[in-house]
Amino acid sequence: MxxxxxxxxxxxxxxxxxxxxxxxxxxxxxxxxxxxxxxxxxxGIDFRGGTMIRTESAQPIDIGDYRDAIAPLDLGDVTITEVFDPNFDADQNVALIRIQAQEGGESVSAELTEAVEAGLKTVAPDIRFVGVESVSPKVxxxxxxxxxxxxxxxxxxxxxxxxxxxxxxxxxxxxxxxxxxxxxxxxxxxxxxxxxxxxxxxxxxxxxxxxxxxxxxxxxxxxxxxxxxxxxxxxxxxxxxxxxxxxxxxxxxxxxxxxxxxxxxxxxxxxxxxxxxxxxxxxxxxxxxxxxxxxxxxxxGVKRDWSKTDGGAGTQFANIDA
Structure with a gap:
């Protein structure tokens, strides 16, 4: 059937x-x-400029704690979201941290990235950065x-x-x-x-x-x-x-x-x-x-007499294969 x-x-x-x-x-x-x-x-970071950091840890994510841990760095607009995926293991907790481009038109520097990691380790000692993407505002x-x-x-x-x-x-x-x-x-x-x-x-x-x-x-x-x-x-x-x-x-x-x-x-x-x-x-x-x-x-509407050629109709290439 x-x-x-x-x-x-x-x-x-x-x-x-x-x-x-x-x-x-x-x-x-x-x-x-x-x-x-x-x-x-x-x-996203591609169009706004800045840095996106993907973190991973075995400890459950508390967005409030993450935000408090990096607040002293005064990085401006920071967005933290937890990532959910059915493929993740039970102890695989992933977060995305988006940080705006810094003054001077630069994305977050390597030193600031290390400072962010150090701050987050105070609330999640086993945290690690599995991906860091940076784009300048000009680009x-x-x-x-x-x-x-x-x-x-x-x-x-x-x-x-x-x-x-x-x-x-x-x-x-x-x-x-x-x-x-x-x-x-x-x-x-x-x-x-x-x-x-x-x-x-x-x-x-x-x-x-x-x-x-x-x-x-x-x-x-x-x-x-x-x-x-x-x-x-x-x-x-x-x-x-x-x-x-x-x-x-x-x-x-x-x-x-x-x-x-x-x-x-x-x-x-x-x-x-x-x-x-x-x-x-x-x-x-x-x-x-x-x-x-x-x-x-x-x-x-459309021209119905297909037997005649109309040079202005744009049909002279009508038999071109797609």
């Missing part, structure tokens, strides 16, 4: 509530931008701009690719879906105040690729059906195309989420933020391929 996540030969209408779904997406994007501006992101500022450019260049490249492969209406829908996915993912990070570092930027770029792949599969079938059913209404063509590719879309998303779910639970705290961003991206990207990209394509 074969497992089917989607019934065979579905004929669902994905555009009955297109106004509601598109409106909800627009509101979600606006809310995400407002949250990112007003609440802000919980930037962190450059990293922020580089990350922004990377995401914008990826989206711009997608715009050109889809325009050459299909038509400009397809390109607008695809890019709108990508912006939708990236902005809402950032908004969720702002709400939950999950640490935002370079690993999350890598996740955002991966989301762009994943969402694009899903959208191109749908658009390829749309283009094929537009040529096959020349007199069929565009809405019917889109519904037919989405239904025909729905099984592939759901299967791909579910198998990807199964792998990501395992990584989130068992992968440890080091990659948990990256995996969370990927999970958000897969869910939102699957949604946007149908309810954002396709809806925008329906609103913009």
């Amino acid at each position: 074969r497992l089917r996540l989607v019934p065979k030969n579905t004929k669902w209408d994905f555009f009955d509530w297109s106004g509601v779904t598109l409106g909800a997406s627009v509101l979600a994007v606006i809310a995400s931008v407002v949250l990112a501006v007003l609440v802000g992101l919980n930037f 962190s500022g450059e990293l922020i701009m580089t990350a922004v450019y990377a995401v914008l260049m990826a989206i711009a490249a997608v715009l050109v690719y889809i325009w050459l492969r299909f038509e400009w209406q397809f390109a607008v829908g695809a890019v709108a879906a990508l912006v939708h996915d990236v902005v809402i993912t950032i908004g969720v990070f702002s709400i939950l105040q999950i640490r935002f570092d370079l690993a999350i930027i890598a996740a955002l770029l991966t989301i762009v690729g994943y969402s694009l792949n899903d959208t191109v599969v749908v658009f390829d079938r749309v283009r094929e059906n537009l040529r096959k059913y020349k007199k069929m209404d565009l809405k019917e063509v889109l519904n037919l195309s989405i239904n025909e590719t729905l099984s592939r879309t759901v299967m791909t998303s579910v198998t990807t989420l199964l792998a990501l779910g395992s990584l989130y639970v068992l992968g440890g705290d080091v990659i948990r933020g990256f995996v969370f961003a990927m999970i958000m991206g897969v869910v939102i990207g699957t949604y946007s391929s149908v309810f954002v990209a396709s809806v925008i394509l329906l609103r913009l």
Whole structure:
């Protein structure tokens, strides 16, 4: 007996509530931008500058005691969090200590790191530093701009690719879906105040690729059906195309989420933020391929006479393989 996540030969209408779904997406994007501006992101050491120390000891962690032990060093903004992981042993207690960049634009020096370790040994004699990462404020500022450019260049490249492969209406829908996915993912990070570092930027770029792949599969079938059913209404063509590719879309998303779910639970705290961003991206990207990209394509319309060449339509490269 074969497992089917989607019934065979579905004929669902994905555009009955297109106004509601598109409106909800627009509101979600606006809310995400407002949250990112007003609440802000919980930037990691990569973007804020400073030092992150990962400690480990057999003694249970008391964050208050840790904070009191290093308070005399007057290090400014210090954040201490206990790390929980199902893979840790019973006597493996891990904490992350984030210390802001010090005056003069420098991260915490080796001498101060030793002083922090000495102070913590007064409350946990067996404590040891298993990882120390430092980034200067100047470098962190450059990293922020580089990350922004990377995401914008990826989206711009997608715009050109889809325009050459299909038509400009397809390109607008695809890019709108990508912006939708990236902005809402950032908004969720702002709400939950999950640490935002370079690993999350890598996740955002991966989301762009994943969402694009899903959208191109749908658009390829749309283009094929537009040529096959020349007199069929565009809405019917889109519904037919989405239904025909729905099984592939759901299967791909579910198998990807199964792998990501395992990584989130068992992968440890080091990659948990990256995996969370990927999970958000897969869910939102699957949604946007149908309810954002396709809806925008329906609103913009598309050239139906595929037998004639239109040099301005951007279809002269439509047969380029993906």
